[in-house]
Amino acid sequence: MRRVGLTVALIALGAAPVRAEALKARFIGNEAFEITDGKVTLLSDFPYHSGAYGYMKYRFEDVRPQGKVLCLITHKHEDHFDPTLFKKTDWTLLGPAKMVRGVDPAKLLPIQDLVRFEDMEIRPIRTPHGNMEHYSYWVRWHGLKLFFSGDTEEMDALTRIGKADVVFISPWLLESWQGLGPPNAGRVIVYHHKADEKIQCIQCVVPKQGDEIEISY
Ligand SMILES: [Zn+2]
Secondary structure, three states: OHHHHHHHHHHHHOOOOOOOOEEEEEEEEOOEEEEEOOOEEEEEOOOOOOOHHHOOOOOHHHOOOOOEEEEEOOOOOOOOOOHHHHHOOOOEEEOOOOOOOOOOHHHEOOOOOOEEEOOEEEEEEEOOOOOOOOEEEEEEEOOEEEEEOOOOOOOHHHHHOOOEEEEEEOHHHHHHHHOOOOOOEEEEEEOOOOOOOOOOOOOEEOOOOOOEEEEEO
16 A cells, blocks of 8 residues: 555656646636647636736736637626737637627627537526626536636526536635535636635635646546
């Protein structure tokens, strides 16, 4: 038993290349994650306007997503989406109908019940956030079920669909969710926190900008 334990420890200490069967998620800031399988990249709520409303800053030039790129945007606030930055890219966009007005139609996916991009299946769910057009998203990718809450204050979309593999969630929605009992998810990753914010949670990840998280599939 002891020897087996040691072997495992030594492997864990060695250089750890990303396995073929894992998504790599890098935290950019706010609700922006760069998530890739090496061929396709999903950008959640990115590109956003650096430092908008006093939230996290980053350098746009530092973000170089691999392969085909989809920007999955919950709503039009500047701390989630900056159309001027998006215009500089050849990325594809999925977001609220009002927000995407004026964007080159060739770069758009229509918002509908089920949206496909490469080998992803995306289900936008209309969720409240003030009086904005706002969507939370379920994404099925490599058999994983990922949930992105966005800024909504309502838990319906999250609780309705059952167990998720990974939930990306704001601190305020996490607080409500934890009030119902242990979160029904393989992993819970907090986003849209302030850099020095203390988050009360059990077994969740509170990333710092630049952190990378591996999600096996
Ligand atoms: Zn926000």
